[in-house]
Amino acid sequence: MFVSTAQIATDNPQRLITRLCKHWGHKFPVSFEALQGEIQLGLGRCLLQAQDNALDVRLNAADDEQLQRLETVVSDHLQRMTTKPLPTFDWQRQA
Incomplete structure (x- = not known):
């Protein structure tokens, strides 16, 4: 299993979770x-957890290629779900 995580600064992480999950x-x-959401995409799994002024995102995929695609898809969709641009996603790969 391949894992990638990111913490995204945002004023309203709960709203992003709700919007992305409903979408x-x-x-x-x-x-x-x-305060949390889980999405089982075709590429892998996306876990969302609200923190104070941040959204924690954890992605799980079967291989590195799928994980890279999942990072891009989730980043792009989260950017669409907010009214203010989110900072650059700093994906951290887990061993």
């Missing part, structure tokens, strides 16, 4: 509540 809920298995 993908018609296409993929999704579960979410106020």
Whole structure:
């Protein structure tokens, strides 16, 4: 299993979780509540956790290529879900 994580500074992480989960809920298995969400995409799994002024994102994929694609897809979609641009995502690969 390949894993990548990022912490994104944002004023309203709960809103991003809700918007992203609802957006993908018609296409993929999704579960979410106020402070966390999980999306089972075709490329892998996306876990979202709200923190104070930040959103923690954890991605799991079967291989490195899928993980790279998942990083791009999740980053792009999170940028679309916010009214203010998010800072650059600093993905950290886990061994």
